[in-house]
Amino acid sequence: MTTQSSYVEPGEFKRDTNYIDTRITADGRDGYPVEPHRYRLVAARACPWANRTVIVRRLLGLEGVISLGLCGPTHDKLSWTFDLDPGGVDPVLGIPRLRDAYLRRFPDYPRGITVPALVDVPTGAVVTNDYARMTLDFSTEWTAYHRPGAPQLYPEPLRAEIDEINAVVFREVNNGVYRCGFAGAQDAYEAAYDRLFARLDWLSERLATQRYLVGDTITEADVRLFTTLARFDPVYHGHFKTNRSKLSEMPVLWAYARDLFQTPGFGDTIDFGQIKTHYYVVHADINPTGVVPKGPDLSNWLTPxxxxxxxxxxxxxxxxxxxxxxxxxxxxxx
Structure with a gap:
């Protein structure tokens, strides 16, 4: 593997949120209509943003119409790679690097090569890497192909509240752990740390009296929070220094996370080994030895x-x- 990228930034970490905003829609208005077997979801089990798409695809029963390509847990400066597949080549797209699909559509693509990405199989070109829009479109644009009994993850009457919760959770929690881990200055780290735990305390209060974040069923909001919580003790607590307390020491959030983990479609997408390998190996400027810790004991995810x-x-x-x-x-x- 070639030299890793640098992740720690001077001062405060700022995420690039400019993604390819092309959408796959029922009416095909962006040139990519909903069509079974045409698109391949390229994800990585290690990545929390990609994990969301794998969960939503599972919950809605889209496995039979959108194929799944999985990159390995590590990558280099250039791209995520298909090193889990025979010969290191994706068996459907025929490429060794996700970067190849990006360059097929944008020969001078200037940004990082990210997962998840939806790739148009006939052309081999990336369609979108806008992970936030992707899962909402799975819920709203692919309804003709949802399985019988698929849940309403983005029900119309609750969308405004789901959007509001999602915005807060992204800013303070999903991205908040990265602002802690990639901070390049003490004051930036401490400010991010305080914001993160203030929001986790707020979420604990909200979830103390209701089972799910919005309404009385699982929604998109729960999916987005879950993928961060699942990584909290294995990597964020130590690797990203979010160490005021472990998730397992926050009773409400810990019970909430276990509830979701034990729900079909959530825990069965989580690969703790790949998660730990990704963070501790790829972020070489945070963990230069590349040593992956043996702990913590994760069997407690299955407790009542x-x-x-x-x-x-x-x-x-x-x-x-x-x-x-x-x-x-x-x-x-x-």
């Missing part, structure tokens, strides 16, 4: 959570998704 007492119906009037396809199953963790 007691959140059923708050009521709520995980899938509303719908049903849980079936087990993932054999080729997409995550190895059991210990």
């Amino acid at each position: 959570h007691g959140r059923e007492a708050l009521g709520g119906r995980p899938f509303g009037a719908g049903t849980p998704p079936p087990p993932p396809p054999e080729a997409e199953r995550v190895p059991a963790f210990h």
Whole structure:
């Protein structure tokens, strides 16, 4: 693997949020109509932003119409790579690097090569890497291909509240852990740390009396918070110095996260081994030795959570998704 990128920035970390905003829609207004078997979702189990798309695809039952390509947990300066596949080549796209799909559409693509990305299989060109829009479009544009019993993850009456919660959670939690980990100055780190834990305390208060973030069923808001919480103890607490307390020491959030983890479609997408490898190996300027810690013990994710007492119906009037396809199953963790 070639030299890794540098992640720590002088002062405060600022995320580049300019993504390819092309959309795949039912009416095809951007030139990419919803069409089964035409698009491939390229993700990585290590990445929290990509993890969201894998969860939503599972919950809605889109596995049969949008194929999944998985990059390995590490990457170099150039691109995520398909090193988990035979010969290091994606078996559908025929490329060794996700970068190849970006350059197929944008020969001078100036930004980082990110997952998740949706790729147009016939042309081999990337369509979009706008992960926030991607999952909403799975819910709203791909309805003709949802499985029977698919949940309403973005129900119209709750969209304004979901959007509001998502914006706060992104700013203070999803991206907040990165502002801690990639801060290049003490004051920037401490400000990010204080903002992160203030918001986690606020979320604990909100979730103390309701099972899910918005309404009484799982929504897009829960998916977005879950992927950060799942990485909190394995990597953020130590690697990103978010160490006021572990998730397992925050009773409400810990029970909430376990409730979701034990819900079909959530925990069965989590690969703790790949998550730890990614953060501790790729972020070489934070962890120059590349040593991946053995701990923590993660078997506690399967302990009873007691959140059923708050009521709520995980899938509303719908049903849980079936087990993932054999080729997409995550190895059991210990």
